[in-house]
Amino acid sequence: MHERDPMVALLLELIGGFFGFLGIGWIYAGRAAPGIVLLVGYWLLDWVVGLILAFGTLGAWCCIWPAQNLLFGALSGYLAYRWVEQHP
Numbered sequence: 001m002h003e004r005d006p007m008v009a010l011l012l013e014l015i016g017g018f019f020g021f022l023g024i025g026w027i028y029a030g031r032a033a034p035g036i037v038l039l040v041g042y043w044l045l046d047w048v049v050g051l052i053l054a055f056g057t058l059g060a061w062c063c064i065w066p067a068q069n070l071l072f073g074a075l076s077g078y079l080a081y082r083w084v085e086q087h088p
Contacts, residue, residue: 004029006084010077017073018066020046025080038076
């Protein structure tokens with residue numbers, strides 16, 4: 001078994017989160033079940049809430065959507081980083 005790099009988990013989560021693939025860093029970290037739940041759950045929540053907000057704000061939400069993905073990716077990436085650090 002190889003040791004996982006916490007920085008890779010953080011970057012995967014940050015970049016994946018920006019593109020709507022939140023959970024990839026957790027899968028890399030060895031936490032496949034939470035990673036898949038996060039991936040599918042975020043897709044559903046992101047698209048449902050995002051579409052409602054996009055229509056409700058007449059499209060203005062689309063300008064904020066990438067920042068939202070980046071914020072959630074950064075938060076989840078930080079948590080994945082800490083988890084890998086504590087569980088080598």
